[in-house]
Amino acid sequence: MLVKPTARQRAACESPAETIDFDRLVRDLDDGECVVRRRAARDLGEIAAAGPHLVGRLAIETEPSARAAILSALIRLRSVEVVDGLVAFLRSEDVGLRNAVIEALQEMPEEALPSLRLLLTDSDSDVRIFAVNILNGLCHPGMVPCLVEVIATDSHVNVCMAAVDGLAEAGDVEAIPPLAALARRFADVPFVAFAVAAATRRIRGH
Amino acid sequence: MGSPSRQTSASDSSLTPDEYQKFCEFFYRKTGILFNDKKGYFVDRRIAERIEKTGSECFRDYFALLRFQASGAEWQELVNVMTVNETYFLREDYQFEALVRGMLPELVGKRGIGDTVRIWSAPCSTGEEPYSIAIYILENWKRSDDFAIEILASDIDSKVLAAAQLGIFGERSIQRLSPTLRRKYFTSLGDDRFQIIRELRESIDFARINVVDKSHMSRYSKIDVIFCRNLLIYFDDMSRRETVELMYECLTPGGFICLGHSESMSRISSLFVPRKFGDTIVYQKAPTAN
Known part of the structure; x- marks a missing residue:
């Protein structure tokens, strides 16, 4: 049967308003109860000084729901320091964490761009591919010159191909000559010419 | 998704087939909503309206606005016009x-x-x-x-x-x-x-x-x-x-x-x-x- 909750029942399921106690929230990040850690992360997402604590917890947090709450809090805090903290996780062997961090970095384009530029010079081609993939989804016009730079200079064909994907969507006609140069640079790799032709067609719009 | 065979005419579209496909892929990636060829007129009309309302010169300009606008305001406008909702009893029952x-x-x-x-x-x-x-x-x-x-x-x-x-x-x-x-x-x-x-x-x-x-x-x-x-x-x-x-x-x-x-x-x-x-x-x- 349909029943309407009484005021008493409703009050019972309402949480009392709590005052923010920074030190307690930081302690709660390490609580044994996941729900407490999530709540702490959510509240810390409103305190700028909480960034390092959240990043520190993210490094050891294994519960997906708490991890999600921490990442949401870090996105809310968005700063260059937060980005620097997150970028370290791109080298993680934990695929789920890495992907979640990629999504989080895409949510803070202004703050992430300088760090991503730096990552494009990393000696590890996998890290450069991650950086390009983040750039591809970035809502920031600065991503296009970065991708153009990648196709002009990066020695690894897979890094360049990832950048071609991004330019196909976001590039303008100025990207077409560098794309042509890329095809010449990797003339011995057939799929490069194919990808460049497809991206060029997409950029021209016909 | 728009197919390469999709044709355009002056009367029904401001988008070329490649532009249409590029837009559909982008919209799908962001929303999960897939427009097929049958939706071409619907999509074209609404994009043309938004191009005009935003003062964009062409689809390329408009797409750049959608893609890079920091506030995301135009993206939200576009989603609104692309997903007109009506509520009624037993909807999606x-x-x-x-x-x-x-x-x-x-x-x-x-x-x-x-x-x-x-x-x-x-x-x-x-x-x-x-x-x-x-x-x-x-x-x-x-x-x-x-x-x-x-x-x-x-x-x-x-x-x-x-x-x-x-x-x-x-x-x-x-x-x-x-x-x-x-x-x-x-x-x-x-x-x-x-x-x-x-x-x-x-x-x-x-x-x-x-x-x-x-x-x-x-x-x-x-x-x-x-x-x-x-x-x-x-x-x-x-x-x-x-x-x-x-x-x-x-x-x-x-x-x-x-x-x-x-x-x-x-x-x-x-x-x-x-x-x-x-x-x-x-x-x-x-x-x-x-």
Whole structure:
């Protein structure tokens, strides 16, 4: 049967308003109860000084729901320091964490761009591919010159191909000559010419 | 997705086939909504309108605005015009079928007679959805008398909440209801206006809730099923993510979220497990979740 909750029942399921106690929230990040850690992360997402604590917890947090709450809090805090903290996780062997961090970095384009530029010079081609993939989804016009730079200079064909994907969507006609140069640079790799032709067609719009 | 064979003409399109495909891929990546060739005219018309309204010179300019505008305001405008929603009784009723045939039987498996089942409609708009849920359960769930079923309905807009509580609907809104159901649950007011019977109006718990506000959301807990259809698509990425995480908090372990047919949780969060009941996919919080 349909029943309407009484005021008493409703009050019972309402949480009392709590005052923010920074030190307690930081302690709660390490609580044994996941729900407490999530709540702490959510509240810390409103305190700028909480960034390092959240990043520190993210490094050891294994519960997906708490991890999600921490990442949401870090996105809310968005700063260059937060980005620097997150970028370290791109080298993680934990695929789920890495992907979640990629999504989080895409949510803070202004703050992430300088760090991503730096990552494009990393000696590890996998890290450069991650950086390009983040750039591809970035809502920031600065991503296009970065991708153009990648196709002009990066020695690894897979890094360049990832950048071609991004330019196909976001590039303008100025990207077409560098794309042509890329095809010449990797003339011995057939799929490069194919990808460049497809991206060029997409950029021209016909 | 637009196919390479799609043709354009001056009369129906401002987009070339490649532009159309580029737009559709982008829109799909961001929303999960797929436009096929049959939607070409619909898409072209709306993009042409937005190009004009934003003062963009061509599709390329407009696409750059969509792609890079920091505020995301134009993106939101475009989503609004691409996803015109209309609410009416028993809309997407295959989800109500999934509710009574799949979700509820699973949820009450270990519960005793008289225990509470809590269902939340957010946003409830003018009430069509929560009343539809109530009617569907009463009509189609054999165990509806065994449990105390609470239906919570919330919206951020106090005007639509007032209308929902009044429960007066036009012919168009109730056109999918059989004459039997109309007689059983409505009182005719004349002039093609029908009011939900008082017992039903008084059994729904209406409240003004902003789903992105954690203090508002903390009012709800132990929810078994949340109907959150065609709402998240209007949010920016951050709000969508936070809302889903707050809803996760509100749900009981094993509880479900039902999204609109064009929405997908996989683009928002990995916290939920997709479950298929009949023709519909819903999203479940792990029964073992803390």
